[in-house]
Amino acid sequence: MRFSKLSIVAFASLLLAACAIVPGGDVYISEQDQKVNAQSPSISVEQIEFVKLTSENTKRKTVKLRKPYRNFKLEARVDKYSYRVGAGDVLKVSVWEHPELLNLGTSETVIPVVGFQVDSRGKIFYPHVGVYHVGGRTVFAIREGLREALSQFVKNPQLDVTVIKYVANKIYMTGQLAKPIPIVMQGQAITLLDAINSAGGVSSKADLNDIVVIRKGKRRHIDLYAMLHYGDMRQNILLQSGDQIHVGATKPKYAHIMGQVVTPSTISISPEGVSLADGLASSRGINELTADAKAIYIIRESKIKGKVAKVYMLDLSNMAAMVLAAKFDLKAEDVVYIAKSPIVKWNQLLSVIRPTMSLVDAVSTTRNSVNNILK
Numbered sequence: 001m002r003f004s005k006l007s008i009v010a011f012a013s014l015l016l017a018a019c020a021i022v023p024g025g026d027v028y029i030s031e032q033d034q035k036v037n038a039q040s041p042s043i044s045v046e047q048i049e050f051v052k053l054t055s056e057n058t059k060r061k062t063v064k065l066r067k068p069y070r071n072f073k074l075e076a077r078v079d080k081y082s083y084r085v086g087a088g089d090v091l092k093v094s095v096w097e098h099p100e101l102l103n104l105g106t107s108e109t110v111i112p113v114v115g116f117q118v119d120s121r122g123k124i125f126y127p128h129v130g131v132y133h134v135g136g137r138t139v140f141a142i143r144e145g146l147r148e149a150l151s152q153f154v155k156n157p158q159l160d161v162t163v164i165k166y167v168a169n170k171i172y173m174t175g176q177l178a179k180p181i182p183i184v185m186q187g188q189a190i191t192l193l194d195a196i197n198s199a200g201g202v203s204s205k206a207d208l209n210d211i212v213v214i215r216k217g218k219r220r221h222i223d224l225y226a227m228l229h230y231g232d233m234r235q236n237i238l239l240q241s242g243d244q245i246h247v248g249a250t251k252p253k254y255a256h257i258m259g260q261v262v263t264p265s266t267i268s269i270s271p272e273g274v275s276l277a278d279g280l281a282s283s284r285g286i287n288e289l290t291a292d293a294k295a296i297y298i299i300r301e302s303k304i305k306g307k308v309a310k311v312y313m314l315d316l317s318n319m320a321a322m323v324l325a326a327k328f329d330l331k332a333e334d335v336v337y338i339a340k341s342p343i344v345k346w347n348q349l350l351s352v353i354r355p356t357m358s359l360v361d362a363v364s365t366t367r368n369s370v371n372n373i374l375k
Contacts, residue, residue, distance in 0.1 A: 068231035086168025
């Protein structure tokens with residue numbers, strides 16, 4: 001009986017020691033929950049898309065041309081640009097030797113008002129001519145039209161037409177700008193770069209890689225980064241009245257380097273891109289003492305229906321395979337995981353088994369001692 005009690009005590013000590021050696025055990029999971037987890041894991045193998053990186057399926061990324069470019073088409077369009085009058089604009093019409101056709105002030109005004117405001121229908125009322133349509137027309141076209149109409153009442157009229165107040169045409173600026181307010185077009189051609197400069201430039205949170213120009217319901221995405229940093233004017237466009245320019249906020253883009261690297265880290269994905277080789281270098285490379293160079297995994301969300309994750313596999317046991325790592329671009333939210341080498345896993349297993357075996361030997365020695373006492 002004494003031996004049985006000692007055996008129970010020794011066995012209980014063995015169990016307590018095992019609990020101290022093996023990490024975890026703080027969260028209780030019922031047997032039913034364990035069965036449910038075993039039957040329906042969070043991600044099954046069938047939901048994973050596996051891709052082995054090889055020289056055949058790893059191609060060098062297409063690098064954007066990063067150098068200055070002139071936009072000759074845009075320059076030509078700017079040279080030919082003519083402002084078109086719209087509702088709310090005020091026109092001044094000067095007819096030489098006929099001042100009565102210029103001063104249209106009323107007696108109620110202290111300072112006579114000189115000008116004709118375009119109404120909502122795009123029309124003005126001009127002496128002798130009557131109601132005259134000017135909306136959507138250039139100043140040159142309006143001048144020629146009025147000259148022809150006045151020639152019936154004035155011999156060889158010499159006149160000039162100018163816009164003295166601009167109201168009609170606006171460009172709307174929104175998002176991450178210093179001054180996100182509408183820009184009133186004032187007779188000069190306005191390009192995207194002009195508009196952004198007029199708005200005081202972009203804020204520090206602006207996403208320069210994706211500026212959105214909305215025109216008549218259609219969206220166009222423009223790379224402002226290439227324009228500002230490299231002078232690529234191919235990204236610049238001529239704006240029209242009613243255009244909306246939206247500068248969105250940049251979203252942090254990170255990739256995570258985990259597992260058997262010297263320094264696990266989170267790296268930022270720059271506009272220029274980051275390769276797998278760059279990511280490993282930022283983590284000071286793989287740990288040569290513990291890493292399995294044959295088991296480099298890049299995990300990202302799968303785009304295939306029914307799949308949850310896409311896992312790229314790379315064998316770096318041959319260092320020449322770093323060429324493939326240099327060609328593979330990381331994306332935001334990628335997880336790079338370097339597995340443990342088989343020998344490390346075995347050593348970790350031994351580190352758990354050895355103390356337990358020592359306790360078993362201790363129990364055996366105790367049992368022999370008890371038997372010797374009872375003899």
